[in-house]
Amino acid sequence: MDMALRPMSISQMLDRTFFLYRNNFVLFAGIAIVTPALRLIVMLAQLKAFGPLVMPTQPENVTPQFLQALLIRVIISVVAVSIVSIVGTAIASSATAHAVSMVHLGKSTTIAESYRRVKSILGRVLWLTCRVLGFTFGPLILSYAVLAGVGIGLVLLLKGGNAPGALTFVLIIVTFLGFASILGALVWSLYALCRYSLAVPACTLEDLPAGSAMRRSSFLSDGTKWGILGIILLTGLMGVVLTYALQLPALLASSAVIITGKTNLSIAATIWIYLAEFIGGTVAGPIATIALVLVYYDQRVRKEAFDLQMMMDALGQAVPQQAAAAPPPMMG
Numbered sequence: 359m360d361m362a363l364r365p366m367s368i369s370q371m372l373d374r375t376f377f378l379y380r381n382n383f384v385l386f387a388g389i390a391i392v393t394p395a396l397r398l399i400v401m402l403a404q405l406k407a408f409g410p411l412v413m414p415t416q417p418e419n420v421t422p423q424f425l426q427a428l429l430i431r432v433i434i435s436v437v438a439v440s441i442v443s444i445v446g447t448a449i450a451s452s453a454t455a456h457a458v459s460m461v462h463l464g465k466s467t468t469i470a471e472s473y474r475r476v477k478s479i480l481g482r483v484l485w486l487t488c489r490v491l492g493f494t495f496g497p498l499i500l501s502y503a504v505l506a507g508v509g510i511g512l513v514l515l516l517k518g519g520n521a522p523g524a525l526t527f528v529l530i531i532v533t534f535l536g537f538a539s540i541l542g543a544l545v546w547s548l549y550a551l552c553r554y555s556l557a558v559p560a561c562t563l564e565d566l567p568a569g570s571a572m573r574r575s576s577f578l579s580d581g582t583k584w585g586i587l588g589i590i591l592l593t594g595l596m597g598v599v600l601t602y603a604l605q606l607p608a609l610l611a612s613s614a615v616i617i618t619g620k621t622n623l624s625i626a627a628t629i630w631i632y633l634a635e636f637i638g639g640t641v642a643g644p645i646a647t648i649a650l651v652l653v654y655y656d657q658r659v660r661k662e663a664f665d666l667q668m669m670m671d672a673l674g675q676a677v678p679q680q681a682a683a684a685p686p687p688m689m690g
Contacts, residue, residue, distance in 0.1 A: 453469075498547050559650065559654040
């Protein structure tokens with residue numbers, strides 16, 4: 359514990375992350391399997407219901423009926439996958455935070471125990487996850503929606519024959535402002551993601567309500583947001599590379615996109631891609647959570663002398679135990 363609770367640099371935290379993950383792979387992968395498993399079930403159910411996605415090879419085949427069916431399919435897919443991803447991430451990240459806390463401090467735990475310990479706060483963690491996602495990506499989604507709505511409105515006006523020159527100028531201005539708002543929202547999303555990245559560990563390990571956990575994360579992440587951003591980007595890139603490497607054989611075998619430019623995948627190739635995403639999410643998913651829990655402990659050590667608190671608690675527990683084990687005094 360003395361070696362674990364010490365200030366660490368980003369490189370030391372990453373080294374500690376892979377050390378814990380390597381020595382407890384079954385534990386962390388077993389916890390993280392929830393989200394990829396739920397996503398896999400949803401995607402296989404959609405494949406069963408709609409069949410593989412077949413894109414027209416000729417422009418004249420892109421009919422309004424095809425576009426409507428494609429839009430419905432995309433909306434259903436996005437909504438279903440988003441829901442299971444949010445639920446699965448909330449559950450798995452909280453259980454992973456507990457497991458990291460235990461093994462980081464030299465204790466032992468199991469997959470079942472980690473989930474059992476956080477069972478009573480899963481509703482709170484789910485609400486916290488939704489709030490963090492709303493604060494983080496809400497402005498970006500709103501910017502896209504406003505830009506799309508304005509674009510559709512201008513197209514309809516142009517079809518009505520209303521002052522093409524003036525509308526073109528307005529279209530240019532609105533497009534520029536729209537992309538500027540998207541860029542600003544993207545910057546905010548990265549900032550908010552770093553600011554609230556320690557909220558789930560705070561909620562899980564300190565038993566805090568959602569609002570308090572977000573304020574706690576804001577306090578602890580102050581001064582280390584660049585390091586958190588680097589960890590998130592690095593671990594995210596690792597997951598993408600691993601998933602794509604697993605999917606590549608299916609893409610090559612189907613001659614899809616890379617070789618011939620086709621956009622249609624066979625059912626077997628589609629299932630392979632889904633399984634590759636499942637394996638990639640299971641293997642790479644826990645890494646970011648482990649690293650962020652270590653950042654949480656690092657900031658508590660730096661800002662609150664958490665290592666001294668743990669040492670005093672350990673001494674306070676040792677004294678009564680020694681007193682109870684001591685022999686009774688001799689009576690004269």
